[in-house]
Amino acid sequence: MQRFKFGAAALLCALALPAWAAQPLRIGAAVYGLKGEFMQMWVDALKRHPAVKDGSVQITVFDGRYDALTQNNQFDTMITQKYDAILFVPIDIAAGAEAVAKAARAKIPVIGSNTRVNGDQLTAYIGNNDTxxxxLQAEAVAKALKGKGNVVIMEGPIGQSAQLERSAGNQKALARYPGIKVLERKPANWSRAEALTLMENWLTARPGQINGLIGQNDDIALGGLEAVRGKGLDPRKMPAAGIDGIRDGIVAVKNGTLMVSFFQDAKAQAQGALDLALRAVKGPAYQPRSDIWREYAKPMPWAGGAAKRYDVPWTTITPANADALLAKLKPGA
Structure with a gap:
């Protein structure tokens, strides 16, 4: 008899729960690719969000394999399977807009993170300002060269917002330094291996001519410096700047191999995106669960989760703050 009473009470309790609490929300994370360390960090941070850890959200990660068509097809899958929301890190600023439009027609909220798409159909966006x-990185290299010398620029995948906006920022800074000449500019697609090969070719074609390196992420900056070392040159004598703050990048700044990098917080981008998705699904009463909103309360207030864009601030990586930033990358941090 007691068992029956308990079961009835449990049933009444379950019936009283709101629909979204009865079963886990299904949220897809469509990321442009998982070969690079930064996106691996982003996914790891997403999986450590409190709502994922307690089982109230079920995350499915879709590897876009650096291909816009693949990402578009993955959106078709999530729309057909009626996912509750989508987190989107697009490979292409133009092609990604079509995928977002399809989800909007299906009334599935899409939260952009890390890289952007054209148009205004995203429910919200959270990321760092890549311009x-x-x-910042081009300014740092130009200053280290005292405004004179030759630099090479290794870019991200052509057509991705990070590549477009970081390139625009590079050009804006270098325009202030007429004594700096850009000898070469090519994509290395966020790949350390591609950057190594590219820099080897440039060093062979232009012996003794390259004075500085602007790598649009840490992996390609580090790949370029590996090529410098492979040619018997001292990478510490070639001012180089990266972006992202992956572990190897921070360590390289700490030991002086990489002159400077700029930390973009993968946890803030990923967990912030999930909180914004949950707000879109559950409504204005939802309160964010990630601690990133407390950490960045002043420069990036939650403010009800109603804004269309949230800019995570950059942190300049220096030998002085390297250990503190490395601590942020530890599991569970």
Missing amino acids: VAGE
Whole structure:
């Protein structure tokens, strides 16, 4: 008899729960690719969000394999299977807009994170301002060269917002230094291996001519410096700047191999995106569960989760703050 009473009470309790609490929300994370360390960090941080850890959200990660068509097809899958929301890190600023439009027609909220798409159909976007980072890194290299010398620029995948905006920032800074000449500019697609090969070719074709390196992420900056070392040159004598703050990048700044990098917080981008998705699904009463909103309360207030864009601030990586930033990358941090 007692068992029956308990079961009835449990049933009444379950019936009283709101629909979204009865079963886990299904949220897809469509990321442009998982070969690079930064996106691996982003996914790891997403899986550590409190709502994922307690089982109230079920995350499915879709590897876009650096291909816009693949990402578009993955959106078709999520729309057909009626996912509750989508987190989107697009490979292409133009092609990604079509995928977002399809989800909007299906009334599935899409939260952009890390890289952007054209148009205004995203429910919200959270990420760092890549134009600012591109300007900061080029300015740092130009200053280290005292405004004179030759630099090479290794870019991200052509057509991705990070590549476009970091390139615009690079150009804005270098325009202030007429004594700096850009000898070469090519994509290395966020790949350390591609950057190594590219820099080897440039060093062979232009012996003794390259004075500085602007790598639009840490992986390609580090790949370029590996090529410098492979040619018997001292990478510490070639001012180089990266972006992202992956572990190897921070360590390279700490030991002086990489002159400077700029930390973009993968946890803030990923967990912030999930909180914004949950707000879109559950409504204005939802309160964010990630601690990133407390950490960045002043520069990036939650403010009800109703804004269309949230800019995570950059942190300049230096030998002085390297250990503190490395601590942020530890599991569970």
